[in-house]
Amino acid sequence: MLGGTGTLGRQIVRKALENGFQVRCIVRNKRAANFLKEWGAELVYGDLTIPETLPLSFQGVTAIIDASTTKPEDNTELVHVDWYGKLIVIELSKYAQLKRFIFLSILNSEKYPYITLMQMKYRIEKFIKSSTIPFTIFKYAGFFQGLIYQYAIPILEQKSILVTLESPTIAYIDTQDAAFFCIKSLSIKETENKIFATGSSQAWKSEEIIELCEKLSGQKAKTQTVPVFLLKVFRQITGFFEWSLKISDRLAFIEVINNTQSFTSSIQDTYNSLDINKKEVLELDFYFREYFEMMLTLLEKLNAGQIKKNQTSII
Numbered sequence: 001m002l003g004g005t006g007t008l009g010r011q012i013v014r015k016a017l018e019n020g021f022q023v024r025c026i027v028r029n030k031r032a033a034n035f036l037k038e039w040g041a042e043l044v045y046g047d048l049t050i051p052e053t054l055p056l057s058f059q060g061v062t063a064i065i066d067a068s069t070t071k072p073e074d075n076t077e078l079v080h081v082d083w084y085g086k087l088i089v090i091e092l093s094k095y096a097q098l099k100r101f102i103f104l105s106i107l108n109s110e111k112y113p114y115i116t117l118m119q120m121k122y123r124i125e126k127f128i129k130s131s132t133i134p135f136t137i138f139k140y141a142g143f144f145q146g147l148i149y150q151y152a153i154p155i156l157e158q159k160s161i162l163v164t165l166e167s168p169t170i171a172y173i174d175t176q177d178a179a180f181f182c183i184k185s186l187s188i189k190e191t192e193n194k195i196f197a198t199g200s201s202q203a204w205k206s207e208e209i210i211e212l213c214e215k216l217s218g219q220k221a222k223t224q225t226v227p228v229f230l231l232k233v234f235r236q237i238t239g240f241f242e243w244s245l246k247i248s249d250r251l252a253f254i255e256v257i258n259n260t261q262s263f264t265s266s267i268q269d270t271y272n273s274l275d276i277n278k279k280e281v282l283e284l285d286f287y288f289r290e291y292f293e294m295m296l297t298l299l300e301k302l303n304a305g306q307i308k309k310n311q312t313s314i315i
């Protein structure tokens, strides 16, 4: 397992262990990854930017799930992890006699060659397809977890949210469900050498997500509308999409230039191939309802505690 400490990766590790797999995680920092060991995974040191740290960890594995990607806070250029790192992983996988290599990519990666990460994802997809390794590729538009930072927290903190007038509908997914899809695919032979568009069955426009957050939080969002043409011009002038923000932020901007149709039918194909009933997949409104209930209860308790403390100090 690569990227086992990440947002999606940790859910994959947990799901794999729950399903009785033995899991070996290649991690850069064993101390930070200790929680994976407590769950039952084996930890081995490895860094995608240091090729010589990798070969030993590939010995004896039957499947590799690669959920790693460049972390913006690392100061590492994308190319070292998401291109050279992946090429090494694919090369090592050829000698490991794998039953499956699972790669995680971004939806519509083939349509944005001018966005470095998208270009690398697409080229790696092609590279895997042309290899002899049995593979499965899952492609996502984004995770529910990223929407917390993009919409829920700014609304609770009364900070501005950038929106455009022409936002497309996007089917995001909960990382627990995405992990379930990955692990389930390992036991379904027909998912071998296939690429799956992955999301929950309901797609959302950003204004609908904001409306939902407003309703659940009881707060009005502070939105700033940006014309799409301005972002496109901005991109041309500055090479805006080269920046190394967190992927969810990058995808937020990809949203505004994404003019493709909703991919609901491809998602249904994914459910059919994996024998998943769409009712089993968490929808965004349920996810947000739980989040806001938890946050509002917490804030209420904090405020009550604060009032009590103030009263005590007055007495």
Ligand SMILES: NC(=O)c1ccc[n+]([C@@H]2O[C@H](COP(=O)([O-])OP(=O)(O)OC[C@H]3O[C@@H](n4cnc5c(N)ncnc54)[C@H](OP(=O)(O)O)[C@@H]3O)[C@@H](O)[C@H]2O)c1
Pocket (backbone or CB within 6 Å): 002, 003, 004, 005, 006, 007, 008, 009, 026, 027, 028, 029, 046, 047, 048, 049, 066, 067, 068, 069, 070, 071, 081, 104, 105, 106, 107, 139, 140, 141, 142, 143, 146, 247, 248, 251
């Ligand atoms: N987030 C989204 O909205 C989204 C959308 C579409 C596709 N995806 C894809 O889904 C996958 C998971 O994304 P995520 O958001 O869960 O990622 P994430 O939370 O940013 O985690 C990235 C993982 O990669 C590891 N990593 C980074 N540099 C490394 C290196 N040099 N050597 C070894 N490991 C390294 C990190 O380890 P450390 O703990 O050591 O930093 C971490 O475990 C990625 O392939 C991503 O491209 C994500």
